[in-house]
Amino acid sequence: MARGGFPGGFPGMGNMNQLMKQAKKLQEQMAKLQEELEQMTVEASAGGGVVTVVANGKKEIVEVKIAPEAVDPDDVEMLQDLIVAAVNEALRRVDERVQEEMGKLTGGLSIPGIF
DSSP, X not given: OOTTSOTTSOTTHHHHHHHHHHXXXXXXXXXXXXXXXXXXXXXXXXXXXXXEEEEETTSOEEEEEEXXXXXXXXXXXXXXXXHHHHHHHHHHHHHHHHHHHHHHHHTTOOOTTOO
């Protein structure tokens, strides 16, 4: 037996090196995907399109469009509800797209804490 080691080297070290290469490749692909997702936008509307919200892949609202007919000074609550509904739908769509793209990258493997 070789001093301080195992005969024939460490079993499985080739597999470990391969695993490390795959992890590095996945990390690089995930960084690229994250950049792409930050550039993506999704749009959602409420009230038949009188309120439209655009969000980016970082879950930031980048645009809100309100049709003039949605503005009723006697029913501000309705406008507020429409804005909340459109924002929530836009953010839900961002989550959906992120999960879809991550699924493509990881082959459906769920990795907690990523995105």
